[in-house]
Amino acid sequence: MSTRRITMTPGAHRVLAAASRLFYERGIHAVGVDLIAAEAGVTKKTLYDRFGSKDQIVVEYLADRDERWRRFVAERLDRVEPGSVDRVLAVFDASRSWMTESSPKGCSMVNAHAEISDPAHPAYAIITGQKQWMLELFTDLVREVAPGRADQLAPALMLLHEGALVAHGLRIFPDPIGRARDEAGELLGAQR
CATH class of the missing domain: 1.10.357.10 (Tetracycline Repressor, domain 2)
Incomplete structure (x- = not known):
């Protein structure tokens, strides 16, 4: 099974860095996109534009x-x-x-x-x-x-x-x- 990946932009890298830290520290289900966006310094729209x-x-x-x-x-x-x-x-x-x-x-x-x-x-x-x-x-x-x-x-x-x-x-x-x-x-x- 092939897993779809995205092309990483600078904003996407910031989102991924924040999400990675938060997911590992707190758990995947406990972390919402609002927190990820805030920690990454991007808008929720940017997060969804990059990741979907x-x-x-x-x-x-x-x-x-x-x-x-x-x-x-x-x-x-x-x-x-x-x-x-x-x-x-x-x-x-x-x-x-x-x-x-x-x-x-x-x-x-x-x-x-x-x-x-x-x-x-x-x-x-x-x-x-x-x-x-x-x-x-x-x-x-x-x-x-x-x-x-x-x-x-x-x-x-x-x-x-x-x-x-x-x-x-x-x-x-x-x-x-x-x-x-x-x-x-x-x-x-x-x-x-």
Whole structure:
């Protein structure tokens, strides 16, 4: 399913920056277009002229975070030798850095899914698409170190990773991503 995107003007960038901050801090449903427009310093008319709807702002917010996340992970993976367990663990290291720097309240996709569970919503494909990409990433990385077990190990790593992201946002115990990384290392160590 292809998700429609808009061409970003300077005003649209201001709207997106304000909406991104507000959506992440307060939740998508709790933030109205009046507040976004006021925070962005644009009129409501400008907001609708650029985006057409709040749903499109949500699409742009999630698509932007997804694109930045994928680049962030790719940059981290480029620093690690291909074909090693360290490449799999680098995903957890990237997540720990990302969450510390830009996602103290947990994964924006998981948080958005708590509010958007209707597959007909235009942002739904972005949310589930990122998680599908993560599973494929783990599968590809595990295939490099344990080719015969990638289809079994990748979902287990995905569960560790996603559970750690949720636990990070809930702040139930310290360093859940580090703990998940250690568990992933043990799981993969058995595959050497």
